[in-house]
Amino acid sequence: MEQPPGGRLVSSLLLGPRGCEVTLEREPGLLRWRDPQPPRRGRSSGGENVVPASEIIAVEETEIDKKQCDSGKWQKMSKPHAFTVHYVKRARNHRWRCSEITFGCIDEQLCNQWIQALKELLDSQKSRPKQLLVYINPYGGKRQGKRIYEQKVAPLFHLASISTDVVITEHANHAKDNLFEVNIYKYDGIVCVGGDGMFSEVMHGLIGRIQKDSGIDQNNPKTPLAQCSIRIGIIPAGSTDCICYATVGIVDPETSALHIIVGDCQPLDVSSIHHNNTFLKYSVSLLGYGFYGDILRDSEKKRWMGPARYDFSGFKTFLSHQYYEGTVSFQPAKGTVGSPRDKESCRTGCRICRQTKQLEEQQKNYGLEHKEVEDEWKVIKGKFLAINAVNMSCACPRSPKGLSPAAHLADGSADLILVRKCSRFNFLRYLVRHTNQDDQFDFPFVDVYRVKRFQFMSKQLEDNESDIKDVGKKRFGQFCSDHPACCCNLANSTWNCDGETLDSSAVEVKVRCQLVKLFARGIENYKDETAYNSSSNELLS
Numbered sequence: 002m003e004q005p006p007g008g009r010l011v012s013s014l015l016l017g018p019r020g021c022e023v024t025l026e027r028e029p030g031l032l033r034w035r036d037p038q039p040p041r042r043g044r045s046s047g048g049e050n051v052v053p054a055s056e057i058i059a060v061e062e063t064e065i066d067k068k069q070c071d072s073g074k075w076q077k078m079s080k081p082h083a084f085t086v087h088y089v090k091r092a093r094n095h096r097w098r099c100s101e102i103t104f105g106c107i108d109e110q111l112c113n114q115w116i117q118a119l120k121e122l123l124d125s126q127k128s129r130p131k132q133l134l135v136y137i138n139p140y141g142g143k144r145q146g147k148r149i150y151e152q153k154v155a156p157l158f159h160l161a162s163i164s165t166d167v168v169i170t171e172h173a174n175h176a177k178d179n180l181f182e183v184n185i186y187k188y189d190g191i192v193c194v195g196g197d198g199m200f201s202e203v204m205h206g207l208i209g210r211i212q213k214d215s216g217i218d219q220n221n222p223k224t225p226l227a228q229c230s231i232r233i234g235i236i237p238a239g240s241t242d243c244i245c246y247a248t249v250g251i252v253d254p255e256t257s258a259l260h261i262i263v264g265d266c267q268p269l270d271v272s273s274i275h276h277n278n279t280f281l282k283y284s285v286s287l288l289g290y291g292f293y294g295d296i297l298r299d300s301e302k303k304r305w306m307g308p309a310r311y312d313f314s315g316f317k318t319f320l321s322h323q324y325y326e327g328t329v330s331f332q333p334a335k336g337t338v339g340s341p342r343d344k345e346s347c348r349t350g351c352r353i354c355r356q357t358k359q360l361e362e363q364q365k366n367y368g369l370e371h372k373e374v375e376d377e378w379k380v381i382k383g384k385f386l387a388i389n390a391v392n393m394s395c396a397c398p399r400s401p402k403g404l405s406p407a408a409h410l411a412d413g414s415a416d417l418i419l420v421r422k423c424s425r426f427n428f429l430r431y432l433v434r435h436t437n438q439d440d441q442f443d444f445p446f447v448d449v450y451r452v453k454r455f456q457f458m459s460k461q462l463e464d465n466e467s468d469i470k471d472v473g474k475k476r477f478g479q480f481c482s483d484h485p486a487c488c489c490n491l492a493n494s495t496w497n498c499d500g501e502t503l504d505s506s507a508v509e510v511k512v513r514c515q516l517v518k519l520f521a522r523g524i525e526n527y528k529d530e531t532a533y534n535s536s537s538n539e540l541l542s
């Protein structure tokens with residue numbers, strides 16, 4: 002064994018029946034070994050494995066069974082000692098798996114030295130959570146939340162020595178209310194097991210609690226909000242799971258559990274939604290009026306169908322082809338670097354998110370953060386099939402590129418997509434493009450803007466407000482106010498806010514840059530998407 006002052010530990014250890022050189026570099030923290038392969042003609046030597054310390058899950062002493070002892074170099078040892086390293090291994094499509102490797106040592110002292118060195122390295126990983134508060138929605142998605150947590154997640158948390166307090170929710174808003182009562186500050190993170198709705202509930206609880214403790218009134222739309230440093234982890238067990246998919250790249254409970262264990266951190270923009278100086282809700286994924294609002298309203302009655310309710314209600318809503326009249330006003334996002342028509346999407350360590358945040362901080366330093374109040378508003382009146390505001394791509398298994406493929410997780414802006422009244426056939430063409438490589442914004446009836454703030458008011462409400470004194474007109478609220486006897490469509494839709502319905506159709510929305518943080522890192526860029534390098538976990542920096 003060699004241990005120079007630089008902090009490198011190099012030993013010849015046993016891997017299966019063969020010897021292999023194993024290196025631990027304390028700085029920058031890398032475990033390396035080369036696969037020993039039986040010397041066969043025409044075969045090159047085994048590949049090198051490199052595991053960064055940040056991706057080691059646990060290390061433990063291992064009992065060697067009799068069968069192993071009787072083979073290869075183990076036979077030469079009087080009393081074999083071994084240790085096992087559990088680490089993250091990347092598989093296809095952004096999937097992470099917990100892999101393990103067992104190294105045999107010539108004596109107990111060497112074995113202990115390796116275990117101690119690896120444990121010290123693990124202890125130096127300061128961003129890892131030690132204590133988590135877990136909320137499980139047993140009724141989300143296919144009602145598998147409890148089983149998924151117990152079978153796939155809890156064993157990994159145990160392996161990583163993470164202690165947990167687990168709450169199985171008994172009713173809607175249980176988690177949200179609970180977050181106002183417990184001592185949240187003793188936890189390094191809050192985990193929700195469920196879908197987007199469950200995440201939304203936990204996020205509302207956490208943001209609300211932090212504002213309450215900071216003395217901030219959420220009803221005031223102008224007040225800056227206090228950021229939440231306690232991270233949220235999502236174990237996907239819902240119907241759409243778009244927040245998980247768009248921040249990790251796959252809906253897979255084991256992958257998400259590993260992102261929590263390694264202590265990943267992905268900031269996330271949150272939109273606050275107000276009406277008449279009353280706080281309504283926060284949104285992180287889709288805030289949709291018209292098509293997605295109607296799908297949600299119809300699908301809520303069919304929760305018993307599970308995730309299939311969205312396809313059923315989607316088909317029904319598509320056939321109804323309802324359009325809505327109203328006015329959308331918005332402030333284009335000036336300070337951001339990207340555009341919704343970019344070809345490049347938001348990935349781990351995204352340059353655009355980073356630069357935009359830097360810009361925002363510079364503005365704060367110059368006292369210019371309120372300058373946006375003076376920025377121009379663009380006003381669009383029209384008949385819309387759908388008005389969608391997304392803070393992230395909204396990629397999900399149904400649509401792997403999402404509603405706005407180039408939207409950013411943490412750039413302080415949202416993409417506002419306006420789908421005007423068009424034929425059923427054209428609307429279908431638009432929808433189908435969410436599932437293939439074609440550009441869904443390349444239609445004359447679709448407009449997309451990157452915005453910091455926007456407002457919407459339905460024509461019905463506008464008419465009611467302007468004719469507030471005309472009691473007669475108010476009674477015909479559901480119909481065209483100009484021609485009460487005609488069949489002009491003035492019905493209201495509802496807003497779909499991350500899978501929950503909003504009570505008001507008129508909204509004022511403001512994006513809050515990086516208000517919350519997730520245990521995620523955004524979607525990773527493999528060097529080669531199809532042939533990722535599984536042995537050395539290679540990624541694009």
Ligand SMILES: CCCCCCCCCCCCC/C=C/[C@@H](O)[C@H](CO)NC(=O)CCCCCCCCCCCCCCC
Pocket residue numbers: 196197198240241242243286287293296297311312315316319395397399400403404429432433435436497498499500501
């Ligand atoms: C022909 C195929 C077209 C497929 C078009 C697929 C577009 C899918 C886009 C999904 C975007 C999801 C955005 C995320 C929203 C979440 O915050 C929210 C809470 O989980 N989920 C939903 O509201 C749940 C929303 C669920 C939406 C399902 C939409 C299904 C549309 C089906 C239209 C069928 C037309 C067929 C005509 C022959």
Ligand SMILES: Nc1ncnc2c1ncn2[C@@H]1O[C@H](COP(=O)(O)OP(=O)(O)OP(=O)(O)O)[C@@H](O)[C@H]1O
Pocket residue numbers: 137138139140141142143169170171172173174175194195196197198199200202238239240241242243308499500501
């Ligand atoms: N014990 C419970 N009983 C009934 N409803 C609950 C319970 N716990 C949580 N909820 C509510 O269930 C709603 C939906 O849950 P969840 O998001 O987990 O599943 P989903 O709607 O099937 O998935 P998605 O949101 O991804 O479409 C949440 O808004 C949450 O408030």
Ligand SMILES: [Ca+2]
Pocket residue numbers: 270391392393408409410411412413414415
């Ligand atoms: Ca954003």
